[in-house]
Amino acid sequence: MDSLDPRIVADTHPVGELALSHLLLKRDRRVPWCLLVPRKAGLTEFHQMDRADRSQLMEEVSSLSAAIERGFGVDKINVAMLGNVVPQLHVHVVGRRRDDFAWPGPTMGVPGAEDYDDAGLAETLAVLRRETGLG
Numbered sequence: 085m086d087s088l089d090p091r092i093v094a095d096t097h098p099v100g101e102l103a104l105s106h107l108l109l110k111r112d113r114r115v116p117w118c119l120l121v122p123r124k125a126g127l128t129e130f131h132q133m134d135r136a137d138r139s140q141l142m143e144e145v146s147s148l149s150a151a152i153e154r155g156f157g158v159d160k161i162n163v164a165m166l167g168n169v170v171p172q173l174h175v176h177v178v179g180r181r182r183d184d185f186a187w188p189g190p191t192m193g194v195p196g197a198e199d200y201d202d203a204g205l206a207e208t209l210a211v212l213r214r215e216t217g218l219g
Contacts, residue, residue: 089172100218104140112197113204116156116179120144127173145175151215152179
């Protein structure tokens with residue numbers, strides 16, 4: 085995973101590899117929060133991808149959104165491509181619940197991230213891998 089920005093590596097747990105993207109789990113157990121990072125060097129913007137890769141990324145976002153919804157029973161899925169802090173193109177896919185720590189506001193930028201303990205990480209990874217077809 086040497087093609088990943090070091091900040092993304094530090095903030096996530098690897099889940100697996102999709103057709104185009106690395107699938108990563110944010111180190112914050114408060115909500116099911118994943119990142120998709122296309123394995124294409126030098127990308128900072130969505131429009132820099134060719135049409136086929138843009139389409140594939142959107143399919144991966146859609147599939148991951150459905151997997152999070154099924155696996156974690158969330159009320160809403162938030163999808164964002166910001167890149168103001170980490171310019172490498174990446175997509176946040178976040179499962180939200182009406183009673184989560186930031187509802188109805190955004191989760192990004194809210195302090196207090198709580199990393200997973202070993203059991204919680206194993207369980208969350210198992211759900212994600214099962215629901216995405218990686219496991």
